[in-house]
Amino acid sequence: MPEQATAKIPVTVLTGYLGAGKTTLLNRILTEPHGQKFAVIVNEFGEIGIDNDLVVGADEEIFEMNNGCICCTVRGDLVRIIDGLMRRKGRFDAIIVETTGLADPAPVAQTFFMDDAVGAKAKLDAVVTVADAKWLKDRLRDAPEAKNQIAFADVILINKTDLVGTDDLREVEMRIRAINPYAKLHRTERCQVPLPEVLGRNAFDLDRILDIEPEFLVADGDGHDHDHDHEHDGHDHAHAHDHGHPHHGLKHYHDEDMQSLSLRTDKPLDPDKFFPWVQDLVAKEGPSILRAKGILAFKDDPDRFVFQGVHMILDGDHQRPWSADEKRESRIVFIGRKLPEEMIRKGFGSCAI
Amino acid sequence: MSDTRDAPSVIERTRPVAAGAAVVGAHFLKRVPAFILGEEAVLVAPEGAAERRVGLHDGGILASAGDGARLVTGGDDGKVVTLDTVGKGSVVAQDAKLRWIDHVAIGPDGAVAWSAGKNVFARTGKGEPRSVEMPSTPGGLAFAPKGVRLAIAHYNGASLWFPKTAAAPERLEWKGSHLSVSFSPDGKFLVTSMQEPVLHGWRLADRKHMRMSGYSAKVRSLDWSADGKWLASAGSEQVIVWPFQSKDGPMGKSPRMLAPYPARAVIVSCHPKEPVVAAGYADGLLLLVRIEDGAEILAKKPGAAPVTALGWRADGAALAFGTEDGEAGVIDLS
Numbered sequence: 039m040p041e042q043a044t045a046k047i048p049v050t051v052l053t054g055y056l057g058a059g060k061t062t063l064l065n066r067i068l069t070e071p072h073g074q075k076f077a078v079i080v081n082e083f084g085e086i087g088i089d090n091d092l093v094v095g096a097d098e099e100i101f102e103m104n105n106g107c108i109c110c111t112v113r114g115d116l117v118r119i120i121d122g123l124m125r126r127k128g129r130f131d132a133i134i135v136e137t138t139g140l141a142d143p144a145p146v147a148q149t150f151f152m153d154d155a156v157g158a159k160a161k162l163d164a165v166v167t168v169a170d171a172k173w174l175k176d177r178l179r180d181a182p183e184a185k186n187q188i189a190f191a192d193v194i195l196i197n198k199t200d201l202v203g204t205d206d207l208r209e210v211e212m213r214i215r216a217i218n219p220y221a222k223l224h225r226t227e228r229c230q231v232p233l234p235e236v237l238g239r240n241a242f243d244l245d246r247i248l249d250i251e252p253e254f255l256v257a258d259g260d261g262h263d264h265d266h267d268h269e270h271d272g273h274d275h276a277h278a279h280d281h282g283h284p285h286h287g288l289k290h291y292h293d294e295d296m297q298s299l300s301l302r303t304d305k306p307l308d309p310d311k312f313f314p315w316v317q318d319l320v321a322k323e324g325p326s327i328l329r330a331k332g333i334l335a336f337k338d339d340p341d342r343f344v345f346q347g348v349h350m351i352l353d354g355d356h357q358r359p360w361s362a363d364e365k366r367e368s369r370i371v372f373i374g375r376k377l378p379e380e381m382i383r384k385g386f387g388s389c390a391i
Numbered sequence: 392m393s394d395t396r397d398a399p400s401v402i403e404r405t406r407p408v409a410a411g412a413a414v415v416g417a418h419f420l421k422r423v424p425a426f427i428l429g430e431e432a433v434l435v436a437p438e439g440a441a442e443r444r445v446g447l448h449d450g451g452i453l454a455s456a457g458d459g460a461r462l463v464t465g466g467d468d469g470k471v472v473t474l475d476t477v478g479k480g481s482v483v484a485q486d487a488k489l490r491w492i493d494h495v496a497i498g499p500d501g502a503v504a505w506s507a508g509k510n511v512f513a514r515t516g517k518g519e520p521r522s523v524e525m526p527s528t529p530g531g532l533a534f535a536p537k538g539v540r541l542a543i544a545h546y547n548g549a550s551l552w553f554p555k556t557a558a559a560p561e562r563l564e565w566k567g568s569h570l571s572v573s574f575s576p577d578g579k580f581l582v583t584s585m586q587e588p589v590l591h592g593w594r595l596a597d598r599k600h601m602r603m604s605g606y607s608a609k610v611r612s613l614d615w616s617a618d619g620k621w622l623a624s625a626g627s628e629q630v631i632v633w634p635f636q637s638k639d640g641p642m643g644k645s646p647r648m649l650a651p652y653p654a655r656a657v658i659v660s661c662h663p664k665e666p667v668v669a670a671g672y673a674d675g676l677l678l679l680v681r682i683e684d685g686a687e688i689l690a691k692k693p694g695a696a697p698v699t700a701l702g703w704r705a706d707g708a709a710l711a712f713g714t715e716d717g718e719a720g721v722i723d724l725s
Contacts, residue, residue, distance in 0.1 A: 099527055099528055101546055101567070103567070104566055104587050114530075114568050118493060119491075122453050122493070125415060125429040125452065126429065126430060126467075153586070154608045
């Protein structure tokens with residue numbers, strides 16, 4: 039991948055089912071005194087009343103790529119619009135893409151990896167999903183789009199928390215965690231969240247693939263130490279609300295349809311086995327794998343290898359040497375629909391030496 | 392291949408122009424070079440006189456086309472504007488919903504076409520513009536060399552539209568997203584660049600498909616040699632030139648791969664008379680390349696930014712260029 043010397047414009051993708059509060063969050067981002075200028079890409083048939091200089095209407099055109107891969111789709115309108123916006127470089131510091139409630143985030147994300155011109159000038163920062171605390175449970179039952187948006191997210195706002203009771207709220211969180219244990223979760227009313235929690239996340243930056251530890255809930259009764267402030271430099275957590283809750287012994291939720299799968303091994307991996315295996319896996323199971331991330335320790339390799347994936351697209355690189363006090367351990371996570379767990383476990387296991 | 396070329400050079404024949412902003416198009420209005428800036432204005436730069444900024448848009452300029460007698464631009468302010476040889480701008484159209492004007496094209500007999508969203512408009516002569524709605528947002532527009540016929544590239548193919556008639560556009564099918572589109576100078580072939588790094592072509596007589604692949608990136612620029620025998624294209628670390636001498640076009644033939652270089656060719660523009668192509672690279676290098684034998688002339692050294700605009704004067708005796716970081720100039724080749 040050719041690297042541009044100039045800084046790439048970060049792009050935040052806002053998703054969320056109809057009425058969850060995407061536009062509220064968007065207007066909050068635009069009106070807070072942060073000194074940043076945004077270009078905003080909205081669905082042209084969507085809500086109006088966005089207070090910003092640079093607003094572009096998009097039409098969510100999803101184009102299949104002619105590479106024999108049914109899940110390799112890009113948003114043709116984004117390719118065109120981002121190309122056009124780059125002519126006004128200097129007028130904005132970041133781009134926000136607001137999708138419709140029914141949109142699949144994958145084509146948006148894939149656009150940044152599949153289109154060389156877009157990828158050279160802009161970079162995906164994070165997928166932020168706004169969920170309605172009151173209605174999300176129902177949508178997870180009847181709207182596959184809503185589930186996709188939760189599964190794909192790097193940051194999830196459980197919004198309108200004032201409309202539900204504490205137990206209901208915890209149940210919503212559990213259902214979200216059953217699908218996506220890796221996203222940063224925030225409880226909000228009217229999308230009130232500190233902006234650094236939704237902007238500048240670098241969630242797709244290979245150098246920042248650190249957050250592949252699940253965010254445990256306080257009350258899942260597994261005796262885990264739930265101090266969220268211990269790990270990962272540079273993250274200030276806004277999880278104060280999670281602390282100090284009594285342990286209710288809430289039941290563990292499992293989503294029949296969408297799961298995450300986390301694998302680890304402290305045996306070194308054989309790159310000559312791992313790469314063919316993972317490429318074959320995403321070639322066959324790509325349509326059902328929404329996101330993948332990994333930190334890998336290869337045999338005779340002093341460097342950490344990090345990778346991420348969206349459906350069939352994999353992006354990986356050597357990151358930095360393993361430090362002396364670091365455990366040389368390989369971890370890999372998948373979020374997807376009806377993942378063939380046994381097959382993936384066996385395949386990954388056979389890559390270890 | 393190293394960055395230092397021992398090819399002959401025309402650098403000393405360059406008249407620099409201080410564009411001061413990204414240059415997204417370069418054209419000539421008769422003998423006067425005009426540089427389309429990324430935002431708002433066209434910079435008209437006559438020789439021996441002061442440069443003049445002509446404001447055309449209230450925002451970014453997304454597309455431009457020129458035929459030597461006038462140029463037309465489309466902006467993110469929803470305006471389509473023409474500029475004539477006396478430097479007078481006039482608004483051809485203003486999109487009612489202020490949508491972006493994504494593409495413009497200029498045709499024979501004063502015809503002008505543009506697109507906004509899925510709607511394509513064409514104004515032929517003095518009348519009201521005609522319009523047609525496409526099933527997806529067009530990736531590019533091009534007039535046929537003769538007659539008033541417009542090719543529209545879009546998702547899953549291209550369409551041929553006669554804007555003077557009421558007939559629905561004729562559809563040429565090929566799966567995938569088609570971007571820029573171009574007729575061969577004899578009007579026999581239509582070629583599109585695609586979202587994938589390939590070109591697709593149709594022989595219009597029988598709709599036979601042509602697939603031209605092997606590029607390392609999306610092909611963002613292509614152009615025909617004046618005699619129509621060659622199609623030059625960017626999108627690789629060399630200039631790819633497809634032979635179109637025979638009635639089958641390039642099928643079964645290998646392209647010429649000229650001017651190999653470590654950086655990618657990003658823009659090409661063919662000389663209006665000779666089989667010579669000007670090729671701009673991602674690192675700012677500009678070469679003139681003779682198609683016949685691949686002989687190279689250095690026209691601009693690598694700089695800080697890619698070459699983003701090239702335009703020949705109609706007699707081929709001058710070439711205007713511009714880059715993404717505002718470097719611009721006119722090379723005298725007389």
